[in-house]
Amino acid sequence: MANAMAWHGPAYLDDGWAPAPRYLMRRSRILHHLRRLGPGRALEIGSASGALLSELAEDGFDCTGLETSAQALALAQRKNGDAIAFFEKPSDEWRERYDYCMAFEVLEHIEEDAAAIVEWANWLRPGGKLILSVPAHPRLWNARDVWAGHIKRYRRSDLEYVCASAGLRIDALECYGFPLANILEFLIARKYRGITKDDAVKDGYDANNQTAQSGVERSLDVKLFPIYGRLPGSLVLRSMIFLQKLFLRFGLGNGYFVVATKL
16 A cells, blocks of 8 residues: 555644544554555545545545534545545445445444444445444543543443444454553543543533544644654654554553454
8 A cells, every 4th residue: 555645644734633643553553454455445434634535545445534523524625625525424325335434533422332333334335344443441531531522432342242233243453552642641631630521511521512623623733743743753653653563462552443344
């Protein structure tokens, strides 16, 4: 999957969006698996800025984005033009249409997560792949989860259950991000320390609004991107991206990454 872009993929700094370190760690796992599987029709649920789909389209994938946030949708359409179709709502024509349905950091925002997986699986052709990521380990729940509008963090068994219930066979289940993403989450969570769900509501942190913001709110990343996006900081980050591969099987990271096949 050769790509002429910079090693980190798109960065829309003038529009207030930069790829966060954890996004880049997740992106490396996504591209690793899609490189092996090859191009096809790909739908990304919660496509945010459209940065990932932009990369996949360059590599021969027929891409579609589904995004409910008006701000994110406008950014994605502005950056991709007519090259990628973005939708605010799903279409009845999507049934068994896609080779890949992808949802990264989306499921944890949905109360009826098992029903969502069933719906996404219906959009896959038989043999198609559901590829998703979620925050890992309920014990790591923190104020940043509240701020972002998360409903839950996942156990391995939770993912096994919702996939099996939707007629999906798990091909890969990785725990990514260790150690860098764990450290960064701890540091960032300190900013939101002490926020409870009641506090969040009182202070105007509506879960739906925070969910809409979570895909495009990158003000801190835009400030820090000149450090980790270029030498020498990029060498450190790329080393961490490589290092996480040694720990994917051990449950140490702060995110789960899943590839599952529709039976």
